[in-house]
Amino acid sequence: MAAPILVFGHKNPDNDAISAAVGYAYLKNELAKRAGSDAVYEACRLGGLPPETEWILGENGIEAPRLIESLSEGQQVILVDHNETLQSADGLDAAEIVEIVDHHRLGGLVTAQPLRFNAKPVGSTAAIVAREFEIEGVELPRGIAALLLGAMLTDTVIMKSPTTTDFDRDIIARTAAAVGVDPVEYGMSIFKCRSNPAELPVDKLVNADAKEFELSNGNKVYIGQYETVDLQAVLGREAEIREAIKGLVADKGYQFVLFFATDILAEGSQFICEGDTDFVNRAFDIDCTGKSVWMPGVLSRKKQVAAPILAL
Amino acid sequence: MAAPILVFGHKNPDNDAISAAVGYAYLKNELAKRAGSDAVYEACRLGGLPPETEWILGENGIEAPRLIESLSEGQQVILVDHNETLQSADGLDAAEIVEIVDHHRLGGLVTAQPLRFNAKPVGSTAAIVAREFEIEGVELPRGIAALLLGAMLTDTVIMKSPTTTDFDRDIIARTAAAVGVDPVEYGMSIFKCRSNPAELPVDKLVNADAKEFELSNGNKVYIGQYETVDLQAVLGREAEIREAIKGLVADKGYQFVLFFATDILAEGSQFICEGDTDFVNRAFDIDCTGKSVWMPGVLSRKKQVAAPILAL
Numbered sequence: 139m140a141a142p143i144l145v146f147g148h149k150n151p152d153n154d155a156i157s158a159a160v161g162y163a164y165l166k167n168e169l170a171k172r173a174g175s176d177a178v179y180e181a182c183r184l185g186g187l188p189p190e191t192e193w194i195l196g197e198n199g200i201e202a203p204r205l206i207e208s209l210s211e212g213q214q215v216i217l218v219d220h221n222e223t224l225q226s227a228d229g230l231d232a233a234e235i236v237e238i239v240d241h242h243r244l245g246g247l248v249t250a251q252p253l254r255f256n257a258k259p260v261g262s263t264a265a266i267v268a269r270e271f272e273i274e275g276v277e278l279p280r281g282i283a284a285l286l287l288g289a290m291l292t293d294t295v296i297m298k299s300p301t302t303t304d305f306d307r308d309i310i311a312r313t314a315a316a317v318g319v320d321p322v323e324y325g326m327s328i329f330k331c332r333s334n335p336a337e338l339p340v341d342k343l344v345n346a347d348a349k350e351f352e353l354s355n356g357n358k359v360y361i362g363q364y365e366t367v368d369l370q371a372v373l374g375r376e377a378e379i380r381e382a383i384k385g386l387v388a389d390k391g392y393q394f395v396l397f398f399a400t401d402i403l404a405e406g407s408q409f410i411c412e413g414d415t416d417f418v419n420r421a422f423d424i425d426c427t428g429k430s431v432w433m434p435g436v437l438s439r440k441k442q443v444a445a446p447i448l449a450l
Numbered sequence: 451m452a453a454p455i456l457v458f459g460h461k462n463p464d465n466d467a468i469s470a471a472v473g474y475a476y477l478k479n480e481l482a483k484r485a486g487s488d489a490v491y492e493a494c495r496l497g498g499l500p501p502e503t504e505w506i507l508g509e510n511g512i513e514a515p516r517l518i519e520s521l522s523e524g525q526q527v528i529l530v531d532h533n534e535t536l537q538s539a540d541g542l543d544a545a546e547i548v549e550i551v552d553h554h555r556l557g558g559l560v561t562a563q564p565l566r567f568n569a570k571p572v573g574s575t576a577a578i579v580a581r582e583f584e585i586e587g588v589e590l591p592r593g594i595a596a597l598l599l600g601a602m603l604t605d606t607v608i609m610k611s612p613t614t615t616d617f618d619r620d621i622i623a624r625t626a627a628a629v630g631v632d633p634v635e636y637g638m639s640i641f642k643c644r645s646n647p648a649e650l651p652v653d654k655l656v657n658a659d660a661k662e663f664e665l666s667n668g669n670k671v672y673i674g675q676y677e678t679v680d681l682q683a684v685l686g687r688e689a690e691i692r693e694a695i696k697g698l699v700a701d702k703g704y705q706f707v708l709f710f711a712t713d714i715l716a717e718g719s720q721f722i723c724e725g726d727t728d729f730v731n732r733a734f735d736i737d738c739t740g741k742s743v744w745m746p747g748v749l750s751r752k753k754q755v756a757a758p759i760l761a762l
Contacts, residue, residue: 244567246560250761252553252752257567273585440564449562 142180143236144206144213146227147263148220149184150362152347153328156183156191157289158218158263160203161282162239165267166216168276179216182206184227188346193331194288198281209233219263221245221255224350224358239266241301242440243448261306262293268309280317287313291325295365295402299437329367329402336371340382343372344397351444353417357393359447360386363439369401369408376430379410387413394418398433398443406434407443421446454492455548456518456525458539459575460532461496462674464659465503465640468495469601470530470575472507472515473594474551477579478528480588491528494518496539500658505643506600510593521545531575533557533567536662536670551578553613554752555760573618574605580621592629599625603637607677607714611749641679641714648683652694655684656709663756665729669705671759672698675751681713681720688742691722699725706730710745710755718746719755733758 145163147155163181170177181203187195195202209215209229216237222245223230235247237254241263258266264286271278278286290310294302297310314321335343348362360383366372372379383395394413401407408430411418415427424431436442457475459467475493482489493515499507507514521527521541528549534557535542547559549566553575570578576598583590590598602622606614609622626633647655660674672695678684684691695707706725713719720742723730727739736743748754 240567241564243564244559244561246558247556248558249556250757252555252571253569254571255552255556255567255569257565259564259566445562 140176140178142178143216144182145179145216145218146182146184146206147218148225148349150345150348151183151185153188153191153292154262154264154289155219156187156203157285158239158267159183160200161264161267161286162216162218164282165271165276169274180204189333190288190292190328190331194285198284200281200285221247223247224352239263241266258305261299261302262290264289264293265306265309268313278316283313284317287317287324288328291321292328295437296322296325298402298405301438301441334371335364335366335368336374340375340378344379344382351448353393354450360392360395361439361444362397363400365400365402367403369399369404372399373408376410380412384412400437405437406432407436408432417447417450421450452488452490454490455528456494457491457528457530458494458496458518459530460537460661462657462660463495463497465500466574466576466601466605467531468499468503468515469597470551470579471495472512473576473579473598474528474530476594477583477588481586492516501645502600502604502640502643506597510596512593512597533559535559536664551575553578570617573611573614574602576601577618577621580625590628595625596629599629599636600640603633604640607749608634608637610714610717613750613753646683647676647678647680648686652687652690656691656694663760665705666762672704672707673751673756674709675712677712677714679715681711681716684711685720688722692724695724712749717749718744719748720744729759729762733762
């Protein structure tokens with residue numbers, strides 16, 4: 139049997155990173171069978187399972203993808219939900235990227251060989267994966283459909299995020315119909331099954347969905363988001379959160395760490411920033427130095443937070 | 451009316467770069483109409499028309515795309531058949547790339563925003579464009595079909611290049627059936643309508659299908675290919691070709707210029723290299739310093755020439 143081609147999302151995986159990997163590995167295995175190829179695809183993950191992913195996997199009897207730390211030389215991989223080395227597995231430079239499925243900006247990757255790159259500016263990678271099942275005419279099993287639907291709903295904050303497009307709404311409607319659920323109700327049940335933010339250890343809160351980025355000046359920063367239906371429980375821990383992200387600035391040499399808690403009901407986010415806050419203040423014309431700032435309407439890290447900072 | 455979004459292929463356009471731009475702009479305009487959008491897409495080109503493209507455009511009554519030199523700030527563009535700044539229009543850094551359709555390696559592009567990136571490791575960009583007509587359910591007019599078919603056949607050297615995949619063979623068969631031609635005969639008629647290489651001005655020969663690349667050491671090189679059914683007519687001009695590419699090395703500061711003439715009947719290429727030939731000698735374990743070398747089986751610049759050099 140051929141060595142498996144590993145399919146994985148970014149470090150600090152969110153629901154989309156895990157679900158898209160599981161869904162895409164399933165699709166690629168079906169396509170390989172159809173083509174009579176002996177290629178095997180294995181879904182993996184680069185970090186812990188988010189609580190909502192654990193719940194959906196369990197509900198649908200799907201095994202959690204294998205946790206990997208680094209890649210061996212020449213390992214063939216498919217990246218989902220990311221295309222930047224900084225956010226990927228250690229050893230990526232010596233691996234062979236055979237394919238990318240993503241919905242983020244281009245991060246400067248260079249390859250020696252052509253590859254399949256399927257990116258769309260839509261709300262989730264799961265939506266692109268679900269669409270590929272339709273294009274290829276591969277039947278979407280109910281469990282995989284539920285998993286992808288869950289990721290489409292968390293990544294678009296139940297279609298409230300400005301990253302949500304008609305493409306997302308259409309494929310969410312078709313997938314929800316296939317699963318037999320109402321998408322908004324299903325989305326709320328997923329957000330509610332997240333751990334209580336008052337009880338979560340602070341490092342889990344701060345790192346739950348956080349990514350490294352490189353500023354135009356070459357310095358690295360860390361931007362984390364926590365989406366919740368209970369913002370006050372998060373804000374009650376501001377002092378503790380500030381200590382934790384100050385620690386990250388010191389330990390990792392980040393120019394700044396920006397943590398923001400998104401209230402999916404009130405549709406806005408509270409910014410908490412430590413380190414040199416200059417880029418954040420300039421990008422949003424705010425003063426978040428030493429104090430937290432409420433940002434109405436800000437729901438998307440990619441489109442509304444990272445993009446303005448990285449454009450400076 | 452909205453300002454047109456420009457759709458163009460790489461500098462020194464080959465048949466695929468022009469045809470894919472014309473075909474994709476047509477498709478995007480049809481999709482915009484269907485969506486009730488007022489977006490307008492205009493095919494452009496960054497250089498002269500190859501003779502075979504001029505012939506196919508004329509045969510099918512399609513207007514040649516507009517020649518552009520550089521982009522104004524904020525101009526929205528779609529790149530086809532390339533994804534590297536070096537190969538693109540001047541001013542790309544200040545333009546907004548909204549989409550990429552390509553079949554080349556990733557060249558390190560960084561964007562601030564997510565975009566649609568549709569790349570596949572197949573023989574031509576035209577094949578990817580033709581497939582998009584099928585996926586979107588847009589009727590392919592006979593003239594556009596003939597144009598895309600011609601590009602699929604020149605870019606795969608009538609399906610002889612090792613870059614040719616089942617994806618290419620399938621879409622070539624379906625498109626040839628739609629046009630009502632035999633693909634091999636149609637391909638030969640296209641290659642034969644190229645100018646006689648004995649009569650072509652030497653700078654046209656050398657620059658006909660040439661691209662800049664950046665080596666791992668940061669130096670730039672220039673690699674050009676001329677596909678022909680009359681290799682001897684090209685090789686009879688070796689001294690003249692050497693003078694021309696020596697001139698390019700001196701004028702542009704390239705580490706080397708590699709020109710190779712591909713005999714599509716004998717299925718191989720003759721390498722002629724000037725400048726510091728070290729990378730070329732090492733990549734292929736040959737000695738092309740001061741003398742030309744026959745490389746049997748080498749038909750693809752991307753897969754068999756650029757890739758081994760850039761991997762050093």
